[in-house]
Structure formats: structure tokens, C-alpha cells
Amino acid sequence: MAGQRLLIRGGRVLDPSTRRDEIADVLVEGGRIAALGPNLPADGAAVVDAAGCWVAPGFVDLHVHLREPGQEYKEDIASGGRCAVAGGFTAVVCMANTQPVNDDPSVTEYILDRARQESPARVYPVGAATRGLAGEVMTEMVALVDAGCVALSDDGKTIMDSGVMRRVLEYSQLARVPIITHAEDRTLVREGVVNEGPVSTRLGLPGNPATAEVVHVARDIMLAELTGAHLHVGHVSTAGAIDWIRAARERGVHVTAEVTPHHLALTDEATLGYDTNTKMAPPLRSQSDVDACRAGLADGTIDAIATDHAPHAVHEKDVEFTAAPPGVIGLETAVPVTLDLVRKQELTPLEWVRRLSTNPARIIHRPGGSLEVGAPADVVVIDPERRWIYDPAKGWSKSRNSPWAGQEMIGRPIATVVGGALVYDVERGVLLP
Amino acid sequence: MMGRDLLGIEDLDRADLERILETAERMQEVGRRDVKKVPTLRGRTLVNLFFEPSTRTRTSFEIAGKRLSADVVNFSPSSSSLTKAESILDTAMTLDAMAPDAVVVRHKVAGVPKRIADALAAPVINAGDGAHEHPTQALLDCFTVKQEKGRFDGLTVTIIGDITHSRVARSNLYAFSKLGAEVRLAAPPTMLPAGVESLGAKAYTSLREALEGADVVMVLRIQQERMEGCFFPSIREYAATFGIDRKKLRYAKDDVIVMHPGPVNRGVEIAHDLADRRPSVILDQVRNGVAVRMAVLYQFAGRPATREG
Numbered sequence: 116m117a118g119q120r121l122l123i124r125g126g127r128v129l130d131p132s133t134r135r136d137e138i139a140d141v142l143v144e145g146g147r148i149a150a151l152g153p154n155l156p157a158d159g160a161a162v163v164d165a166a167g168c169w170v171a172p173g174f175v176d177l178h179v180h181l182r183e184p185g186q187e188y189k190e191d192i193a194s195g196g197r198c199a200v201a202g203g204f205t206a207v208v209c210m211a212n213t214q215p216v217n218d219d220p221s222v223t224e225y226i227l228d229r230a231r232q233e234s235p236a237r238v239y240p241v242g243a244a245t246r247g248l249a250g251e252v253m254t255e256m257v258a259l260v261d262a263g264c265v266a267l268s269d270d271g272k273t274i275m276d277s278g279v280m281r282r283v284l285e286y287s288q289l290a291r292v293p294i295i296t297h298a299e300d301r302t303l304v305r306e307g308v309v310n311e312g313p314v315s316t317r318l319g320l321p322g323n324p325a326t327a328e329v330v331h332v333a334r335d336i337m338l339a340e341l342t343g344a345h346l347h348v349g350h351v352s353t354a355g356a357i358d359w360i361r362a363a364r365e366r367g368v369h370v371t372a373e374v375t376p377h378h379l380a381l382t383d384e385a386t387l388g389y390d391t392n393t394k395m396a397p398p399l400r401s402q403s404d405v406d407a408c409r410a411g412l413a414d415g416t417i418d419a420i421a422t423d424h425a426p427h428a429v430h431e432k433d434v435e436f437t438a439a440p441p442g443v444i445g446l447e448t449a450v451p452v453t454l455d456l457v458r459k460q461e462l463t464p465l466e467w468v469r470r471l472s473t474n475p476a477r478i479i480h481r482p483g484g485s486l487e488v489g490a491p492a493d494v495v496v497i498d499p500e501r502r503w504i505y506d507p508a509k510g511w512s513k514s515r516n517s518p519w520a521g522q523e524m525i526g527r528p529i530a531t532v533v534g535g536a537l538v539y540d541v542e543r544g545v546l547l548p
Numbered sequence: 549m550m551g552r553d554l555l556g557i558e559d560l561d562r563a564d565l566e567r568i569l570e571t572a573e574r575m576q577e578v579g580r581r582d583v584k585k586v587p588t589l590r591g592r593t594l595v596n597l598f599f600e601p602s603t604r605t606r607t608s609f610e611i612a613g614k615r616l617s618a619d620v621v622n623f624s625p626s627s628s629s630l631t632k633a634e635s636i637l638d639t640a641m642t643l644d645a646m647a648p649d650a651v652v653v654r655h656k657v658a659g660v661p662k663r664i665a666d667a668l669a670a671p672v673i674n675a676g677d678g679a680h681e682h683p684t685q686a687l688l689d690c691f692t693v694k695q696e697k698g699r700f701d702g703l704t705v706t707i708i709g710d711i712t713h714s715r716v717a718r719s720n721l722y723a724f725s726k727l728g729a730e731v732r733l734a735a736p737p738t739m740l741p742a743g744v745e746s747l748g749a750k751a752y753t754s755l756r757e758a759l760e761g762a763d764v765v766m767v768l769r770i771q772q773e774r775m776e777g778c779f780f781p782s783i784r785e786y787a788a789t790f791g792i793d794r795k796k797l798r799y800a801k802d803d804v805i806v807m808h809p810g811p812v813n814r815g816v817e818i819a820h821d822l823a824d825r826r827p828s829v830i831l832d833q834v835r836n837g838v839a840v841r842m843a844v845l846y847q848f849a850g851r852p853a854t855r856e857g
């Protein structure tokens with residue numbers, strides 16, 4: 116990947132790691148940022164015209180499901196990696212709920228091997244926190260991290276046994292990685308499939324109360340406080356949980372958090388037509404929860420935007436609402452959907468970039484999120500005004516389960532560079548590998 | 549304004565409801581004739597698509613269709629919980645190939661009639677979907693109340709029981725409040741769904757307060773199997789606190805009527821001696837079902853089967 120010389124010319128450079136926000140050229144060479152400044156000479160380098168565009172460190176998605184190994188009919192590392200770079204993400208963190216579960220270093224090695232061969236984006240695996248995601252016996256965390264896992268999580272399932280969660284958090288400090296919690300108390304969720312409230316009552320579908328998330332986040336924060344471990348709250352969706360996270364951070368608990376584009380942009384009213392592409396876990400919430408997610412992201416309580424890209428086949432979603440699996444694809448729509456916060460001036464462009472690159476890279480202790488000279492050349496060029504219609508059938512995912520199908524989007528990545536190589540160009544598509 | 553499908557009372561306005569009730573009055577006259585048949589839907593095909601068995605409702609639609617001279621086809625896909633979730637689109641495509649003029653859908657999961665309607669050319673009539681809506685039940689309940697009381701404005705309708713899991717409660721709540729009545733809901737707090745007052749009713753956990761001055765008392769069926777121990781402690785305690793008998797009815801108006809969508813659990817939600825005699829009008833409800841469903845078929849299946857937009 117390291118061969119190309121590339122000059123990204125004339126864009127608005129947004130680098131949260133140095134608080135840089137200025138028009139400049141970026142020269143990429145030998146897989147690294149070689150120079151940054153005005154009017155750099157091309158000297159035979161390939162040129163990407165970034166005039167009118169934003170140039171940012173490549174985005175890092177802390178939460179995707181690539182479905183490989185085991186469910187390649189939904190997505191695989193190749194197709195998921197293509198979605199990533201088409202959406203401006205140069206690295207994705209993939210959850211452990213594959214088949215077999217990534218609870219063993221051999222699975223981690225398989226994922227990384229496939230990624231080296233097939234994925235234009237960097238792939239950072241998450242190891243399971245408990246064997247088989249059963250919530251009972253902890254995995255060989257040190258071995259998983261040595262094999263390349265950047266975090267540990269039973270995502271998709273919840274560790275309900277508080278004693279197990281306590282030991283998992285305690286022991287994770289030996290492996291020096293965060294524990295990502297999927298915080299939904301199953302005994303409160305029960306059959307719930309939509310946010311409990313006026314919408315679930317109108318639909319006549321079982322409600323999943325916000326309290327199911329709040330109770331669990333509160334428990335996990337207390338256990339993080341007890342153990343001193345790094346807790347990362349996946350896909351936070353409720354005002355109550357955000358209040359708990361804010362208070363915990365104020366008293367020094369090591370807790371970070373992410374929010375999805377759909378929880379920032381959609382309320383449970385999107386479910387009123389029974390479209391199973393609006394069924395997620397956690398579910399879409401009320402307007403006041405959406406407002407709290409946006410405010411929490413703006414004030415820094417929530418560190419990162421993560422997509423929870425969760426592909427499911429058409430035949431799996433085309434069933435009764437209660438029977439459909441939860442989750443939506445999100446890698447290719449995250450940029451336009453979350454740019455709404457910039458347009459409404461809830462985030463500056465620089466702070467928006469920070470939550471998509473610098474902060475998530477730091478949470479998993481990986482390079483990225485910086486355009487400093489010498490940093491790995493993971494770069495995204497975004498046209499924040501570009502209008503386009505999103506059609507999942509023309510996208511890069513094997514699945515089509517998006518709540519934004521057919522809608523007009525504003526803003527789009529036009530070029531993505533990973534390790535110095537141009538891997539995506541909006542006109543030509545995914546170029547490598 | 550009425551759309552092409554009848555998916556729920558929520559989508560209708562007062563004028564729509566009044567038009568259907570007026571049509572039902574004319575249809576009831578047909579039922580009193582020697583030859584109980586009119587040629588209104590001759591040559592049209594009505595499909596009863598019942599994923600969840602319900603002999604009562606299906607038979608009522610079947611008689612209604614036949615009295616209007618429609619050809620009625622009953623289609624009951626296997627809905628065993630062991631079979632894999634069925635592709636809604638596949639079902640709709642299969643049906644479309646039969647070119648029906650209307651499809652009556654019953655399913656145990658909320659929203660399935662809507663999804664089928666989205667995929668079908670023919671109009672869809674919801675015959676009950678999960679805890680969502682049961683519009684023809686609400687229409688026949690309104691029809692029965694209109695016969696008894698002659699009006700809706702100023703009436704107080706109290707619905708008692710498991711509101712959370714009841715499609716009948718939701719459809720009746722919309723119907724009676726759109727027609728000008730005050731709707732009250734009464735249940736133990738575990739059976740009042742979140743935010744239910746936003747649908748336009750007042751919620752009560754005191755049965756006595758809910759009954760005070762009521763003109764109509766509507767008693768819902770308790771699903772004993774799945775409710776006991778989870779939503780209320782025991783049948784005995786439910787019957788004692790929310791079961792309706794003549795003594796508790798004294799809080800309501802003297803000329804109160806008692807309704808029930810059936811089938812009745814005698815001695816649970818309603819006292820044995822109340823189920824078959826005044827002020828109960830349960831048998832009138834069943835009788836009125838056919839006339840109301842004839843009116844619904846006339847309104848929704850009598851139009852050319854084309855979908856606009």
C-alpha cells in the first residue's frame with residue numbers, strides 16, 4: 116500500500132490532533148504524511164483536487180459487524196471494507212459475534228488475514244469478553260489482544276451476570292483494552308422491539324423501555340468505578356444513560372461512549388410504518404433522547420460516532436416486525452447523516468472530525484486521527500455540499516437494510532486514502548485491493 | 549378521508565366512520581329479508597387471509613361477502629410457531645396472482661396487514677393484527693352503541709381490562725373519541741401501556757372512578773395463560789378487583805350497557821349472570837358484525853382494484 120505519492124491539493128484541512136483548520140495541501144509519500152502546507156509542488160505526484168472540500172484524518176468506526184466468518188451472505192470482510200472506504204472510514208472495529216465467535220486467537224488471526232487480502236480499510240477485531248458470548252466464562256483476553264484484538268465485548272448480547280462483568284472488567288486491565296458494553300437489561304427488554312412509549316402503544320408492538328439501557332449503564336459504570344477498568348459504552352441511546360456517563364466522567368471514572376448516526380437522526384416515529392429497516396437494538400428513541408444524544412456528543416460526554424453497521428439479508432428483514440433481526444447498515448451514510456449536526460451548528464467541522472477519527476483512534480490506542488507529518492497517511496476528502504440519492508442496491512454492502520434508502524443525502528466522501536494509497540474515488544469507486 | 553385500505557380506525561375521520569355506520573344500517577335491512585342477498589359485489593373475489601385462526605371473525609366476513617354476492621376464498625397459511633417466519637412479500641405475490649378484489653388479513657403480529665397492503669394491488673382490510681387494531685370490531689361496537697343510545701356526543705365509554713395487549717381497546721379508543729364520546733381506560737397499572745393517554749383517552753387504575761357516570765362499559769377478554777403471575781398475581785385477584793358484576797355496575801349510569809368482544813371468560817372479567825342478559829348486549833354485537841362487515845366490504849371492495857401513487 117505504501118508506494119504512491121499523492122498530493123491532496125487546496126482543501127480545508129481539519130486536523131483535531133493539532134486543532135488545525137486551514138486551507139492547505141497535504142503530501143503523502145511512503146505511506147505517511149510527508150508534508151502539509153500551502154502551495155506544495157506536485158513533482159510528479161498524483162493530484163487529488165480537494166478545492167471546496169474538507170481534508171481530514173481517515174475516520175475510525177468503533178462498531179461494525181462484518182459477518183465474516185460465518186454469515187458471508189450478509190456481508191464479508193471484502194464488502195464491509197469497501198463500504199467503509201466509500202463512507203470515509205479508513206479503519207473499522209469489527210464485533211465478535213461471528214460464527215464461530217471471535218473468542219479464540221485463531222479466529223482473530225483468520226479475520227486479520229482475510230482483511231490483509233481483501234479489505235481496503237484497516238480492520239481491528241474485537242474479541243469476545245466471554246466464551247461463546249454466553250456471559251459466563253471469560254475469554255483468554257491476553258492471548259486475544261496479542262493476536263490483534265483492540266477491545267473486548269459481548270456486543271449483540273449483554274453480560275447480565277454482574278459478578279461476571281465485574282471480573283471481566285477487572286481482568287481486562289491485564290490486557291489493557293477497553294470493555295465495550297451492549298447495555299440493555301434483558302429482563303427489562305423482554306420481547307420489546309420498539310422504544311416503549313406512545314409509539315409502541317400506537318403500533319401495538321412490545322415496548323423496550325429506555326430504563327433497560329439506563330439501569331445497565333449505571334451498573335456498568337459502578338463496576339468500572341469499582342475495578343478502575345476502561346468501560347466503553349456502545350451505541351448509547353437514552354438521555355438517562357448519558358446523564359450517568361456525564362456524572363461518572365466528572366468524578367474520574369474511566370468511561371467513554373459512542374453514539375450511532377441513527378440515534379442522532381431518527382426518532383421512534385420512523386417506525387410508525389412498521390418498516391423493519393427501522394428496527395435496531397437499542398431501538399430508535401424519543402425526541403428528547405435524540406436531543407440528549409446530540410447534546411452529549413456536542414459537549415464531549417459522548418466521545419465518538421460509530422455506525423453499528425449491521426447487515427441483514429432482504430429475506431431476513433422481510434418478515435413480521437417482531438421476527439426481523441435488529442440492525443441497519445450505516446457505513447456509507449454516516450457522513451451525510453451526521454453532517455446535519457454541523458449544518459445546524461451543534462458541532463464545528465473540526466469537532467465533528469474529532470468524533471469520527473481522533474477520539475475513536477485514541478479509545479482503541481491505535482494510530483490515526485492525525486494529519487501530522489510522519490503520521491500514517493489515512494486521509495478522507497469530503498465534499499460537505501455534494502447532493503446525492505442513496506440507493507443501497509448501488510452501494511457496496513451485500514445487504515440493503517437502511518432506513519435512508521432512496522433519500523437525498525447532503526455531503527459525501529469523494530476520496531479515501533489508506534496507508535498512502537488512494538483506495539476510493541467517488542467517480543471510479545473502490546480501487547484497492 | 550378514507551384511503552384504499554382499512555388498516556386501522558386511526559387513519560379514519562369522523563365523516564368516514566359515520567358513512568360506514570349509515571351504510572351498515574342499510575345492510576342490516578338486507579339481513580332481514582327472506583333472500584338475504586344483494587348483487588353488489590357479484591363477480592368480485594374476496595380472500596380471507598387468516599394467519600391466526602379465528603372462526604368467529606372469518607365466518608362473519610364470509611357471510612358478509614356472500615350476502616353481497618362476492619366469491620369468498622378462505623386462505624389460512626400455516627402459522628405454527630415452529631415454521632420459519634414467512635416472507636410477507638412472497639405471501640403478497642402469491643395472492644396478487646389470484647387477482648383478488650379485496651383481501652381480509654388477520655395476523656398475530658402488529659403491522660403485517662400494513663406490510664401486505666404496501667405490496668398488494670388489491671385493497672386490504674385488517675381483521676385484527678397483534679395488539680395494534682381491529683377496526684371492524686370497533687365499527688360493530690359503535691354500531692351497537694348507536695342502536696342503543698342513538699348518539700355518541702356526550703357519552704362516556706369505559707374500556708376495562710388488558711389495554712396493553714388489546715387491539716380492540718385501541719380501535720375502540722380511536723373510534724369512540726373520533727365520534728365525540730369520552731373514552732376511559734381502566735386496568736391494573738401493569739396493563740396500561742406507556743403513553744396511552746396521548747392516544748386520546750383517560751387512564752384509570754381505580755375501577756370505581758372509571759365507572760362513575762359511564763354510559764357504556766366495554767369488558768376485554770383476559771388471556772389467562774400468558775398473563776397470570778406476570779401482569780397480575782392471580783385470576784382470583786383480577787376477578788375481585790377488575791371483574792365486572794352487577795354490584796360494581798351500580799357506579800355507572802342506570803341505563804348503562806355492557807359489551808364484550810368475545811369469547812367471554814365467565815367469572816373472570818365478567819360475572820356469569822351478566823354475560824347473557826341485559827344490560828349486556830354481547831349477542832347484538834355478534835349479530836351486528838355481519839352488517840358492519842358488509843358495509844366495510846361495500847366501501848373498500850366495491851372500488852376498482854388500482855393503486856394510485
Ligand SMILES: [Zn+2]
Pocket residue numbers: 270271272297349350396
Ligand atoms: Zn450492540
